[in-house]
Amino acid sequence: MRRKAAGIWHCSKCDYTFAGGVWEPFTRASDTNARIVRRNADGATTADMAYIAQQAALDYERRLADGEIDEEE
Numbered sequence: 001m002r003r004k005a006a007g008i009w010h011c012s013k014c015d016y017t018f019a020g021g022v023w024e025p026f027t028r029a030s031d032t033n034a035r036i037v038r039r040n041a042d043g044a045t046t047a048d049m050a051y052i053a054q055q056a057a058l059d060y061e062r063r064l065a066d067g068e069i070d071e072e073e
Contacts, residue, residue, distance in 0.1 A: 035052070
């Protein structure tokens with residue numbers, strides 16, 4: 001996978017081009033969104049998805065406060 005421009009990534013194996021992070025193809029937000037979409041496809045309700053997103057945000061804030069992650073990650 002190679003970066004074509006800031007935030008534009010291209011996989012030469014499958015010829016897929018997509019938007020991602022400026023320096024990395026995937027971001028925390030894209031990982032969380034993928035998880036929510038996957039759970040929605042598995043039959044989760046809107047309330048379930050809201051709970052999942054809220055828990056992810058709380059977990060991120062806890063890890064940030066504990067110094068486990070850097071805000072610039």
